[in-house]
Amino acid sequence: MTEPAWVAGVVVIPLVGALIAVLAGRRAAPIAVVTAVGAAVAAAALVRQIARDGVVEHAVGGWAAPLGIALRADGLSALFVAAVAVVGTAAIVYALAHPGTPHRFHAAWLLGWAGLAALAVSADAFNLYVALELLTLAGATLVALASEAAALRAALRYILLALAGSLAYLFGVVLLYAAHATLELSALGAAVTPGPVTAVAIAAMVAGLALKSALFPLHGWLPPAYAGAPAASAVVLAGLLGKASFLVLVRLWFEVVPPSLRPDAGLLLGVLGAAGALWGAVLALRQTRLRRLLAYSSVGQLGYLFLVFPLGTGPALAGAVYLVLAHAAAKAALFMAAGSIERACGSDELGALRGLAPRMPLTFLTIGLAGLTLMGLPPSGGFVAKWLLLGASLETGQWWWAIVLVVGGFLAAAYVFRVLRLAFLPAAGAAAIARAPRGAELPALALALVSLGLGLAAAPPLALLGAGP
């Protein structure tokens, strides 16, 4: 008896669930719960399989590449799929409890889940394009569910910039296919030789993916999208969908880009990432609304991820991937908390936070715990990630990236403490607040604890990463 093809299962289960959720219309919620359980089981099985056997390959249709499409799951795929399962399940629980979540959230999010899983296990450059487009449409729908002018504008901007990014990426794919007659990533990596075709194709793909991942200065679309989306949508957008393009970029970088091109291009990406990390943190400090503060914080945290390109493989790659995981849990928890606060106070103005902590202790405990990851303080997962990145920058003699990491951490501490300080001040008046449902507060706290747990038990996930290339 051979083991089931979990690498296909992690894609197919949310896909079937999404279609049935569409069919169920207003009664999509129970379908979403069942699907989340099934997809989480498949994700856990995939993690176990990869931890035991190493990289898993699956030739879709029985056609080997280059004719067919290859699925390939390594440690990175498994960890990302697991993060999607954990954050995605928590988001569905949150959506059930958070009053006012549109019923269409479930179908849109399950489609996004399928797209993220498809992206994590695909080894085909064109198939990645289709998965990215699925994420664009699911993401835009998640934003547009709010049906307010600001959210609709943000959704439009998101679609157009994502389309521009996809076209740039696709142009690169077209050039590489024309030169090497394959779309399989590792075959492309073996075939590329330095020259105009490779350089231009890689530049187009990297630029497109950087635009889609909101790399500074292409980040303008992100804050209004995260701040305008419904609460449950913002959770999966900031926690997961926002990292999808970065994941593709990592694959491209370490599997296709020839090493001779890496130093210069890597330096450029690193500089832009560092600028984004600082700029995002500074702007987060200047926001007057909680969700915009968190969105700018995401711009900053995404910036750190790009330091992996000048720092190279090994501990830096592990650090960046670890930051993806820790930040996915922490930022999803924070957006859940922000949604609960917005619901309770009728607004997410920072001024409304005054004196709120004693009234919503669980929510502010969540903000405090998840905030540790943003600041990179022990014992959080964010600390492990930044420690690895710091070590890599000192080890490779590129100490300037370490300064960015440290300064960014101080700025993050400033904006997290600003929120907490307001909440613990004595209340100005006895403004009536609605009670946040436990069902909305608990998944947030659970995710905050996950981001903490990633710091306390870092060895197994890091060992899994070693299973990859």
Added chain:
Amino acid sequence: MSAWQLYALSGLAWFGVGMWGLFAHAHWVRKILAVNVAGSGLFLVLAALARRATTPAPDPVPHALVLTGIVVGISATALALSVARRLAEVEATARLDEDATHEPAAPPAGADARAGGDAAPPPAGGGAPP
């Protein structure tokens, strides 16, 4: 210059025009139209490169990729236009509400207070709906 190169460079210029339009135009629907122009140009490049096959028929794989790309493109276009249509309705309602609460001479305020700095440009001078 061979035929495939002619068409590939033609498609490239076509693509470039679309990309220019995407960033040069301020109006949403014009931007969406421009993205479609860029997409079709890229598809011409892809089909032209498929013609480099030494066999009598061109390489079928790029043709299949273009067909997939066209369907993905229309999906995104249709969603974008639907969002734009909804935005037009929301904005029209907001303007009606404004007209009802302010005296007619009041200048139009920012489109939406929630949008914040970089998301809410002031309404265009002209082109107000009836």
Added chain:
Amino acid sequence: MSAGLAIDAALALVLPVLAWAVVATPDLRKAIVLFMALGLVAALAWARLAAPDIALVEAAIGTGVTGALLMSCVPWAESLTPASRRARADLALAGALAVVACLGWAIRALPEAGPGLTPAVLGALEVSGVEHPVTAVLLNYRSYDTLLEIVVLVAAAIGIDAVLPDDDARRRLAPPARSLVGVLSHLLVPGAVLVAGFLVWKGAHAPGGAFQAGAVLAAGGILLLFARRLRPVPFAARALRGALLAGPLLFLGVAVAPLVRGGRLLELPVAWAGVLILAIETVLVVTIAIVLLMFFPARVLASSRAPAATVEDPP
């Protein structure tokens, strides 16, 4: 220079100029008409590049449906608040020129001959279940792309449904218009259904297939919509969602079935490949046609003074 190359050179010159006209024309309606003209001229290029499948789909979907969709936006497009305060045309132009120069450099550097995957595609054609190479790629070798692409189409349908205002869930049914379109629809729609069926059947061994057929079917439906003989598609109706999802669900079923026996995702048994591909394509035609029809807004089509014959929400 041969006559063929002269035609190629002329086309290669005209296409970007037309594209320029589409983008640069100030009037939106004119720009859309030019966009459709661009699509028609491009059909010649597809023919010259021996790409009949692309010609069919690009004409039906890329030009026809997209053009009609854009046209349906003209009444309100100008009233929208612009995306940005001022257009940065100069900066955009410089950027586009730089991008085109780089990409052109790469295209010029490509080897003159590139067989691509033609030998591999033709080599496996015998066991693919179909004789037409493009259909073999779309529905067998790379059917996973096609599966995800259908899901993209469904995602668009969900998104469109999601941004409809709540009161739009009950659509008004406008009375049939007595117009040229109305008369034409009588003649053309049965033809569209016939052509769609023919294209699916033909796709197995010649250019044609589900997307072409779905687009033709949708074109017939759009005609009926404009003639007010068809209700704008109400997504709230469960029967419609069922018809829409039958195709993707069958496709997924075919995809998953081999996994149960320890096979590969989407692995088609050689003996059944032809039948399965035809079945998938047939149900996909319906999906594609419905989604393409859903793209058309009820609001714009239904006149506000129409009698309110509403479609009920499901309970």
